[in-house]
Amino acid sequence: MNKQYTSADVAEVDGGKLPNRNAQVTRDRILQTAVREFAEKGYSGVRVEAIARIADINIRMIYHYFVSKEQLYIEVLEYVLSELRDDEFKLNLDVHNIDPVLGILKLYDFTEAHFARNKDLQSLLQSENLNKAIYLKQSKRIQEMSFPILDILGQLIKRGEENHTIRPNINPLHLYTTLVSLSVFHKSNAYTLSYMFDTDLLAPEWQQAHKTQAHEMIKAYLQTK
Known part of the structure; x- marks a missing residue:
């Protein structure tokens, strides 16, 4: 059972005073440590005491900020997914002027690179899928932060249909899941597939060849005949 601390318990830490200049630094350190621990060990394998030690x-500071192990884990999921969404918007795709197919390819390139850099995100999502999203569903933020990417894709698709560079009737969610699949599946399953087919899927040259082929597949899927 997760231990709960009362406000009186927390008040004993530093006399109950949490300087504003240190509060965000402390909270971020807890989250970053928790990301690594949950990604490596899964929800059931993590002890809050270990996060505090590392x-x-x-x-008591962890319980001050996050109340419980479950709430800490939910905020870990929000943290890694907000990084993904924030970085998506830093692309600054000009959906009103960029060539629609090029815009979608840029989004694929970003997604592929982001997951390559953030293996903890891959692990956390795999773990949460095994748990049937039981914790992710408790988040009040994750759906809200996820829908804007479908709006971006929808605008690119619409412009492509209008200028006849993208075929009609492409669903933004189907397209997004395809982009993520092409970005992630070969990474998250690299060890098993590498052994099964006696090929190192983690080799840079294989990864680049896959990315080139993914570009060709996306363009072939999008473009009018």
Whole structure:
């Protein structure tokens, strides 16, 4: 059972005073440590005491900010997914002027690179899928932060239909899941597939060849005959 601390318990930490200049730094350190721990060990394998020890933080501070292990895990999911969404918007895709097919390819390139850099995100999503999204569903933020990417794709698809560079009736969600699949599947299953087919799927040259082929597949799927 996850231990719960009362406000009186928390008040004992630093006399109950949490300087504003340190509060965000402390919270971020807890989250970053928790991301690594949950990604490596899964929800059931993580102990809050271990997070406190690794982060070099009094355990009561964790309960002050996050109340429980479950809430900490939910905020870990929000943290890694908000990084993905924030970085998507940093692409600054000009959906009103960019060539629609090129815009979609840029989004694929970003998604592929983001997951390559953020293996903890891959692990956390795999774990949460095994748990049937039981914790992710408790988040009040994740759906809200996810829908805008479908709006971006929808605008690119619409412009492509209007200028006859993209075929009609492409669903933004189907397209997005295809982009993610082409970005992630070969990475998250690289060890098993590499052994099964006696080919190193993690080799840079194989990864680049896959990316080139993914571009060709996306363009072939999108473009009018």
